Amino acid sequence: MADCRPLGFLIGLPFAFVSLLLSLVGAIVWIIGSVLSCICPCCIFCAGLADLAMSLVKLPVTIIQGFIAFIPC
Template sequence: MDDCRPLGFLIGLPFALIALVLSLIGAVVWVIGSVLSCICPCCICCAGLANLAVSLVKLPVNVIRWFIDLIPC
């Protein structure tokens, strides 16, 4: 339990909840971008939009890890 930093987790929790809402928006954008890229494969911007949406989906985990790593002990 060397990496257990509950204070960083508690401080980061409200920001992770905001990031969770953004990740839900990212999931919707990813589905729409995937459908558009399947319909029209020549539209390269849909692939970039889908990649952005995937990074939004990963955002809550990244926020919590960042806050946990920020607290020294």
């Protein structure tokens, strides 16, 4: 129960919702980047774009964990 920080979770919830919308955009970009990198493997830009999109997909979890870790309650 020592790791339970409800205030950090509640404050981070609106930011996580906005990042959830960004993660949906990231998922779409990841799918397009993956298809383009399969079609043209010599295009390294598509692989970098897919990596960036994966970090966008992980963003909501990262934001919630950051708020829970940095807000003491």
